Amino acid sequence: MEGKAVERMESKVVDLAAELVSIPSYEREEELARFLARRLRAIGFEVSLEEVEPGRPNLIAHLPGKGKTLMFCGHMDTVPPDSPDQLRPRVEGGRLYGRGACDMKGALAAMVCALEALTREGPAGPLLFLATVGEETGFLGMRRFMARHRDRIAGCIVGEPTSLEVGIAHKGGAWIELTTIGRPAHGSTPERGVNAVYYMALLVRAIQEELAAALRERPHPLLGPGTVNVGLIRGGTRPNVVPARCTIQVDRRLLPGETPEGATEELRALVGNLKREHPELAVEMRLVQSYPPLEVGTDEPVVRAVIGACRAVRGKEPELVGLSYGTDGALSRAGGIPTVICGPGSATQAHTEGESVDVAELVAATHIYVEAASRFLEG
Ligand SMILES: [Zn+2]
Numbered sequence: 338m339e340g341k342a343v344e345r346m347e348s349k350v351v352d353l354a355a356e357l358v359s360i361p362s363y364e365r366e367e368e369l370a371r372f373l374a375r376r377l378r379a380i381g382f383e384v385s386l387e388e389v390e391p392g393r394p395n396l397i398a399h400l401p402g403k404g405k406t407l408m409f410c411g412h413m414d415t416v417p418p419d420s421p422d423q424l425r426p427r428v429e430g431g432r433l434y435g436r437g438a439c440d441m442k443g444a445l446a447a448m449v450c451a452l453e454a455l456t457r458e459g460p461a462g463p464l465l466f467l468a469t470v471g472e473e474t475g476f477l478g479m480r481r482f483m484a485r486h487r488d489r490i491a492g493c494i495v496g497e498p499t500s501l502e503v504g505i506a507h508k509g510g511a512w513i514e515l516t517t518i519g520r521p522a523h524g525s526t527p528e529r530g531v532n533a534v535y536y537m538a539l540l541v542r543a544i545q546e547e548l549a550a551a552l553r554e555r556p557h558p559l560l561g562p563g564t565v566n567v568g569l570i571r572g573g574t575r576p577n578v579v580p581a582r583c584t585i586q587v588d589r590r591l592l593p594g595e596t597p598e599g600a601t602e603e604l605r606a607l608v609g610n611l612k613r614e615h616p617e618l619a620v621e622m623r624l625v626q627s628y629p630p631l632e633v634g635t636d637e638p639v640v641r642a643v644i645g646a647c648r649a650v651r652g653k654e655p656e657l658v659g660l661s662y663g664t665d666g667a668l669s670r671a672g673g674i675p676t677v678i679c680g681p682g683s684a685t686q687a688h689t690e691g692e693s694v695d696v697a698e699l700v701a702a703t704h705i706y707v708e709a710a711s712r713f714l715e716g
Contacts, residue, residue, distance in 0.1 A: 346450065347700045351433060354446035354699055355426035358435035365392035366413040366470045373413075373468055374398070376449055380456045382466065387481070393470040395478045397486070400452075402462020405491035407639070407713045408674070409452070409465070409706065410479075410665055411445045412472030419690045432693040439682035443694040444496025444702060447681060451706035461714060465490060472665050476628055479665035483672040492639025492713055494706065495666040496680035498687060499658060501651065501698055501705065503643055504678030506559045507660040508590040509630035509667055511597035513604060515540065518619040521581040530579030534572045536618050537583035541567055543607050544587065557592045559659030564590045586625060593632035597624050628663055629671040637675035638716055646708035647679070650701055660684065679705065
């Protein structure tokens with residue numbers, strides 16, 4: 338692209354990203370979805386808003402065409418602003434500041450500008466642009482989208498911040514609840530009861546010492562080992578009663594190849610070991626919520642297209658990275674759509690008070706998305 342055109346692209350994508358930051362979307366995404374809908378209708382996309390919860394619609398924009406469909410995806414929700422200032426975007430020292438600048442309104446702006454460029458240059462389709470709701474709170478929007486629309490999508494690019502490296506793996510997660518069941522008795526005669534807290538203490542110790550150690554033995558090359566954290570404990574009612582129940586919730590981060598069911602079974606085996614020594618131990622288990630891990634092969638056309646685009650735009654080989662956070666891409670990948678993560682900004686900026694994104698990365702991201710789409714649709 339010539340100098341003038343590069344400048345125009347820069348002001349366009351930065352202006353749009355700033356405008357998206359100024360539209361609050363931390364509790365309701367509707368206003369932002371309507372704004373994006375107008376923008377995409379103007380370039381010929383068929384647009385629908387599908388409500389996931391009241392005031393919270395996914396935006397689905399489709400440009401029909403021949404061949405395999407490429408989907409661009411980003412979430413519209415942000416974490417809440419720390420101050421009203423964060424909803425007033427500003428550019429300073431080559432960076433755009435504001436809530437969501439990095440996670441991930443910058444990427445949404447780059448994707449929209451890329452789609453505008455692609456449609457200007459001629460029939461690019463078939464393209465899909467999905468802007469989801471509720472990513473920060475359990476991938477609500479993507480779950481709904483995948484339940485209805487997964488067919489006919491051959492590749493997906495999620496624009497979460499990777500500093501424009503190529504994200505091909507991240508962990509999944511499962512919250513698992515375990516409750517030890519005892520028998521209540523008066524605190525003055527503890528020998529008549531079964532103390533659920535004592536048994537939970539044994540179980541917590543087994544998780545900390547045995548399970549955590551076992552996980553460290555089987556690391557993933559990009560992600561390191563899976564992890565376990567006992568993050569919540571609740572038991573008993575008062576000091577002078579032998580507690581009948583004690584509950585913990587465990588956050589288990591899953592590697593590619595691991596499943597919530599498998600993680601639950603692993604905990605059940607730990608309980609089984611304890612039961613051999615303490616036959617009176619009774620434990621209830623329940624999977625509270627989960628999302629899958631993501632891993633995608635570098636030979637997938639969408640991954641090759643993004644790697645090639647990064648190389649062409651930035652003039653160097655991108656790094657293939659594992660990400661430290663979960664994304665909507667886990668759900669699209671688990672639904673059978675090859676999915677790759679590539680977006681402007683650093684994950685260390687996400688959710689911070691001074692959240693910002695490098696303007697040069699916003700511009701580069703726009704070019705990478707155009708280039709990746711051209712390669713994918715032609716390939
Ligand atoms: Zn995000």
